[in-house]
């Protein structure tokens with residue numbers, strides 16, 4: 001029978017994309033370092049991608065049998081399990097995106113349910129489920145197995161808040177109407193004002209019944225049943241939004257969630273693609289002279305835009321590292337660069353399919369980051385004191401751009417018009433890398449970095465919130481198990497997941 005001195009045990013399940021897996025992994029390590037037992041679940045597919053990406057790498061950073069082998073050797077109780085996502089390993093999830101997401105929406109929960117049914121028999125008993133907010137079924141699973149339901153949001157709180165109030169946006173005609181209003185939105189609790197063009201792409205869309213929309217509607221219905229919400233953000237950066245959210249449900253800003261200890265030298269890799277080593281190349285470049293470009297792991301760009309950016313880089317004359325995933329346009333369109341491009345830039349440009357981003361942007365040679373504004377990239381760039389050139393493509397990236405450019409003033413827009421042109425890219429990039437105005441951005445980014453650093457300090461907001469969050473899990477676990485104030489109610493002594 002479980003007793004209330006037992007360690008808390010959480011099952012963690014990220015959405016099966018890089019930008020979600022990364023913060024989940026570092027949160028797992030942090031919770032385990034604070035005495036939690038963690039069972040981390042990846043899909044078979046993600047597990048195989050990570051393992052394959054490492055088989056070609058330096059054996060020093062190879063994870064032996066699973067992602068957390070090293071962490072276990074250092075004494076942390078992190079277990080690892082994999083689950084079927086409903087598709088065979090060879091299925092191209094990037095090319096068949098909508099079909100894959102339909103599977104996540106309708107089929108995945110049955111596989112996960114079966115796995116949780118097995119995991120709850122483990123020792124110490126599982127008390128808590130930490131699931132990505134984009135899943136549509138955590139409330140059902142948490143209820144079935146009597147687990148505390150923690151929803152982990154890997155984007156800014158502002159984005160969460162806007163989805164949370166989709167109905168309000170709809171009622172006011174800013175979303176889901178034939179002809180959405182174009183004026184400023186000033187009625188969302190905790191958001192003073194936001195322009196419709198800064199909403200997430202899904203809230204700007206005219207087709208509002210895509211599979212991703214259906215995921216969002218269901219996920220933001222499910223979230224209302226969460227016991228606890230945690231966000232990879234910082235209280236001081238999004239104070240009003242978080243205060244408003246907290247009036248509805250306990251919401252903790254616990255970010256930025258980074259590898260602990262040495263930021264750049266994580267002891268293992270969680271990349272889905274194998275990482276090219278850029279350090280030699282960077283070592284030969286002057287300080288702050290290299291622009292780093294990456295559009296993250298998920299979004300695609302059109303071939304036309306890529307050609308404009310490529311020509312713009314050619315004309316700009318700046319040094320650059322450009323991460324171009326093989327499926328950046330589409331998995332069946334892998335030959336997208338202009339003829340002779342690589343030859344023409346070979347002394348000052350390096351193109352790689354993937355790299356260890358935090359290591360690259362920490363290098364003193366990096367002076368700017370042209371980014372799609374994925375939230376992890378934004379936080380990492382701030383941490384490294386690197387100003388941003390923003391080129392949002394999809395989802396939260398438009399809203400993140402607003403935070404970066406309009407609110408925090410740590411970056412600029414790549415294009416001011418509808419479409420990106422090579423003239424504008426050349427002009428913006430060379431001015432950004434060589435002009436004096438970047439000094440202001442650098443100063444501002446250092447200020448924001450200080451806010452992040454303070455939040456992670458011993459008395460910082462994220463650290464305090466993290467401890468309150470852990471406490472809250474324990475309180476909720478006791479409630480679920482029918483305990484109050486740590487005393488076992490005779491009615492509920494069933495050995496089911498009691499923690500202290």
Ligand SMILES: O=c1ccn([C@@H]2O[C@H](COP(=O)(O)OP(=O)(O)O[C@H]3O[C@H](CO)[C@@H](O)[C@H](O)[C@H]3O)[C@@H](O)[C@H]2O)c(=O)[nH]1
Pocket residue numbers: 017018019020022154155271294295296297298299323353354355356357358373374375376377378380394395396397
């Ligand atoms: O060559 C590369 C490129 C990226 N990264 C890492 O991959 C992650 C990418 O995350 P992010 O910048 O958030 O972009 P996406 O992969 O596109 O992330 C998805 O998930 C994010 C968090 O939910 C959202 O903000 C994004 O819009 C969504 O596309 C970061 O940790 C990077 O350090 C590498 O290690 N090597």
